[in-house]
Amino acid sequence: MQRLQAFKYALMPTGEQQRNMRRFAGSCRFVFNKALALQKERYEQGERKLGYAGLCKLLTAWRNGPETLWLKEAPTHPLQQVLKDLERAYANFFAKRADFPRFKKKGQQDSFRYPDPKQVRLDQGNSRIFLPKLGWLRYRNSREVLGTLRNVTISQSCGKWSVSIQTEREVEQPLPNGGAIGIDMGVARFATLSDGTFYAPLNSFKRHETALRKAHQAMSHKVKFSNNWKKAKARIQRIHSRIGNARRDYLHKCSTTISQNHAMVCIEDLQVRNMSKSAKGSAEQPGKQVRAKSGLNKSILDQGWFEFRRQLDYKLAWNGGWLIAVPPQNTSRTCPCCSHVSKDNRQTQARFECVRCGFEENADVVGAINVLRAGHARFACEVSGAAMPPAAGTHRSDSIRLDS
Template sequence: GGHWYVAIQTEKEVPDPVHPSTTAVGGDRGVANLLTLSDGTMFLPVTAYRDLQKKLAREQRKLAHKVKFSANWKKQKAKITRLHQHIAEIRKTVLHQISTAISKNHAVVVLEDLKVRNMAASATGTVESPGRNVRQKSGLNKSILDQGWGMLKQMLGYKLQWTGGLLLLVDPAYTSQICPVCGVVDAGNRKTQAEFHCLHCGHEAHADVNAAQNILARGLLGWQSTAGHAGVACFAA
């Protein structure tokens, strides 16, 4: 991409950091919002690829019309590489800003242990067993990959470690369908992408905020069961 990078590794002893905050927060990653926290905070989705997709396709069409490995082909190839790099840098900048803000303000962050590679797998299927809703699934895959969910998790992990915080990962099963008031799990509770309405007790909430609260509760419960009686009580949800 026209850039050189240098990595320098150093080693030093530092005291164990103590996080200045005493709060814990759950986070629900999505495509409508990149991340929704259990306290109601929402971070807008990353749209770097979507915003530059048409330009990228146009440059790739130009490449297809050039003689392979010619001087002009190499120039166009380098131009596409720089555009890909620009998209990645935009995504990384947004994720750094979000992860820094969260790691500074919360001592414990709980996320779902998502298998992003499986979630973004192709839906084309095979000749014998073709996939369904392939075009819609392809669009969803692009949106998922554009968000950089795995990179966000990685950044939160090491930044919380730097500040003395902790990142917890929980099983994602049914977190969007559980009612935090009555505890009933029902697929019908999540009426739309943004609306949660419990069919049993009538509790209503923003669907992503509700999921984030369930994620937080599951993370703290699991941490308490493994860490013993000490630890969780000092964090305020």
């Protein structure tokens, strides 16, 4: 089985290397925004958008032009990769997988990518890596890089630079451990398993919400773009980074434990974007209970349900398991004993009591049991080749991509 995996490390660059990386990231941002503006201008004039080859020809002209001659100081391949990213963004937009491409801002997701492994040299013994026009950079060698190097991405977050090394290697097809389990996602309980165990929510944003609010208030009192304003903004970015790091760490620990101990995991096919839509409405038709819905949306987004499902997807594939997504409708309203469906079965948010047979259990556990049963039925249809109901089905890939 072919495995694509990325190993991320913190960089320890010199002052000159940091200045060069900021310049290279700025050059990539300039090329992306210039190409996007050109594409939008061609669309307004009724012309067809340029492909990747056409944009590369323009990139050569920009690098040789008198006004943008400074683009020559940046390596060529990262600038070309930016044009590929724009082409991919357009493809995702037309396939309705993402919104229309937006212009990049300075300080937000600054990064650039080296696609040619022949130009990169990795010296793990001395904890350093060689990159074109940057030289040897030292990094914190926290784990060994496995496989053949494919590409290298340099990124910046909260003033700290990191390197992601993507590799490719062949591994044996593993045999899964354990049996099948169903998972019910929630807010009061982050994940409830069909065997009765559950994972409590971390609520990393809620824990830092007070500090974040005070930091925003402090920044609002500063003169915009002054040195003190920049310091206050950096403080806000550090808090957001701390929130994201804590959430990712918790999701990785939960998903790793579940994927290593179960061969098949059934999960609800939740549409998080629809569930977290604003209830504000319009001036003509204002929404109801807007404040309560706003708090619920914040709690839903604080859990990281989609990221949890993404991690379960590739980790189960790495361990030889299966991830099955089932429709979430009536999973917490159906009695697992008599299969009676009624909204009256769920007396409260946490209590389930069947109005027909009197079965009592925690509502989240009931939801997980019903998810497991629906997953078994969907898996049986997949194996037998029978028609499956319209919803997300099983997924197992022999080539898994991991970005971090």
